[in-house]
Amino acid sequence: MVKYPAALKVFVAIDCIIFGFDGRDLKLLLVKRNLEPQKGNWSLMGGFLYPDEDLDQGAGRIVKELTGLTNIYCEQLTVKGDKNRDPGARTVSVVYFALIKIEESDEELVRSHNASWIVLERRPDLIFDHNQMVLDAIDHLRYKAALHPIGFELLSETFTIPQLQKLYEAIYDVPIDRRNFSRKLLSTSLLIDTGMKNIHSTTKKATLYRLDKVRYNEKFHAFWNFMADSSKS
Amino acid sequence: MVKYPAALKVFVAIDCIIFGFDGRDLKLLLVKRNLEPQKGNWSLMGGFLYPDEDLDQGAGRIVKELTGLTNIYCEQLTVKGDKNRDPGARTVSVVYFALIKIEESDEELVRSHNASWIVLERRPDLIFDHNQMVLDAIDHLRYKAALHPIGFELLSETFTIPQLQKLYEAIYDVPIDRRNFSRKLLSTSLLIDTGMKNIHSTTKKATLYRLDKVRYNEKFHAFWNFMADSSKS
DNA sequence: CCAAAAGTGTTGTGTATACACCCATGT
DNA sequence: ACATGGGTGTATACACAACACTTTTGG
Numbered sequence A, B: 001m002v003k004y005p006a007a008l009k010v011f012v013a014i015d016c017i018i019f020g021f022d023g024r025d026l027k028l029l030l031v032k033r034n035l036e037p038q039k040g041n042w043s044l045m046g047g048f049l050y051p052d053e054d055l056d057q058g059a060g061r062i063v064k065e066l067t068g069l070t071n072i073y074c075e076q077l078t079v080k081g082d083k084n085r086d087p088g089a090r091t092v093s094v095v096y097f098a099l100i101k102i103e104e105s106d107e108e109l110v111r112s113h114n115a116s117w118i119v120l121e122r123r124p125d126l127i128f129d130h131n132q133m134v135l136d137a138i139d140h141l142r143y144k145a146a147l148h149p150i151g152f153e154l155l156s157e158t159f160t161i162p163q164l165q166k167l168y169e170a171i172y173d174v175p176i177d178r179r180n181f182s183r184k185l186l187s188t189s190l191l192i193d194t195g196m197k198n199i200h201s202t203t204k205k206a207t208l209y210r211l212d213k214v215r216y217n218e219k220f221h222a223f224w225n226f227m228a229d230s231s232k233s
Numbered sequence C: 001c002c003a004a005a006a007g008t009g010t011t012g013t014g015t016a017t018a019c020a021c022c023c024a025t026g027t
Numbered sequence D: 001a002c003a004t005g006g007g008t009g010t011a012t013a014c015a016c017a018a019c020a021c022t023t024t025t026g027g
Helices: A055-067 A109-111 A132-148 A161-172 A180-188 A213-219 B055-067 B107-112 B130-147 B150-154 B163-170 B178-185 B214-219
Strands: A011-021 A028-032 A045-048 A073-080 A092-098 A114-120 A158-160 A191-197 A207-211 B011-021 B026-032 B045-048 B073-080 B091-099 B115-119 B189-195 B206-210
Touching: A011 A055, A028 A045, A028 A055, A055 A073, A055 A109, A073 A132, A073 B073, A092 A132, A092 B091, A109 A114, A132 A161, A132 B055, A158 A161, A161 A180, A161 A207, B011 B130, B011 B150, B026 B045, B026 B055, B026 B107, B045 B055, B045 B091, B055 B073, B055 B091, B055 B107, B073 B130, B091 B130, B091 B150, B107 B115, B130 B150, B130 B163, B150 B163, B163 B178
Parallel strands: A011 A092, B011 B091
Antiparallel strands: A011 A028, A011 A045, A028 A114, A073 A092, A158 A207, A191 A207, B011 B026, B011 B045, B026 B115, B073 B091, B189 B206
8 A cells, every 4th residue: 555645635626617508699697606715706617526526526516416417428638737727726626428308307496506597608707717628618508519419408308400400500609501501410320300399480380300329329429520620638 | 715525535537548540450559567556467558646736737747757848739638537447446538539659759768668569460468448548549530530630640740642541541440541531631621732842752742741830720610521431528 | 372491302512432454672 | 563552533413502382360
């Protein structure tokens, strides 16, 4: 048994960037802090890593605590460890990237944590280096959604192609040709026609599809070449 | 000033996966440990994060200590923090991914650390979760090299197109058509003809190119669509 | 009947692939 | 001269972008 020098120990935090989509805008789930430090300011949902949990477990715990959801899309994004990033103490923060379906999250729970869904472009200034974390996450979302079919994680179980298109237009902030988009999506064979129509429409009712989960898992790792260009590592 | 509970502190290590290419094989720079724990077994080069350094600085320090090199391609890959990953103590390890030009590394220094360049496919079993880290890194290399021109980081300042091709064939373990490869590379306008030829060849001498660093930096983030498919996150 | 949104078709352009052919070099 | 490897050309298929047209629905 070897002893490591205890002076090297640091705090390990986990911060979660939680994206949602309401049909028009991309949103972030942010917390208005009601305890020190930085009480009253906005931040990402986070917490310290517990001694008895793995990193992914910790992220799952934090997301569940805020939204009530368990089986969501959640992946590790980066680690931030600048020596002065948290003025309270040397802290290394593992940043997680989560995509959830807003309407499945527990409103009650969200409110009780003093959190809200905030439109991405209208987000407030965040504490510490959380602003940079969000910028990293937006880059990552654009990068990843261009190559892998993760967009579905932000929509409900059934969705229409026009809804999906609005999502991609929100992610990349560009208009997309309706006809080419539709054809490309249908050719992925990831969509299953439910036979139902979107009854909420006031004009022609769009077809409701659901995701073919088997094909989704098979095809997830294959490149998609979906959006022609994006940015960032 | 707020106090965080000190019991939550953990060790933060940095482990570096260092890739090289010798013209035929992809290689890893691995260390045969000469101190406990796991003395005599192979591992990645690593160390603890110092209290007065940022994470990227720590990775730079560790790579420099082993190779003597400073301005190399080095990016954060993942964080591993399974609660039992290091039996000595709860440790979170930040894994870095580095690409270096083998011939520029300091042989003396490498030897003095009990390290060697080992052909990727013939690597020994590594300690802790280092095997998984290497697998992650190979995936990442394939993924990234398919989209961004990082291959150049593994070749010398001047290189020939056939050399570059051998590198990509090693990365993806597939044969590539010489003519299409050449055309695709030349069309990137990342290559500058040095006017020199590879004098080591025994047949027709290939043209030596060097990287257009300005264009490289401009184009780095644009997708490349280089290899048709790869795998992984 | 008309406006607005959904669905389907066509066509041109560019990019990737699969080939064939010529050139330079050392033995 | 010939074997080996480097360099250039071309035809085909396929994917993508830019378009026009038809259908459904509520008012």
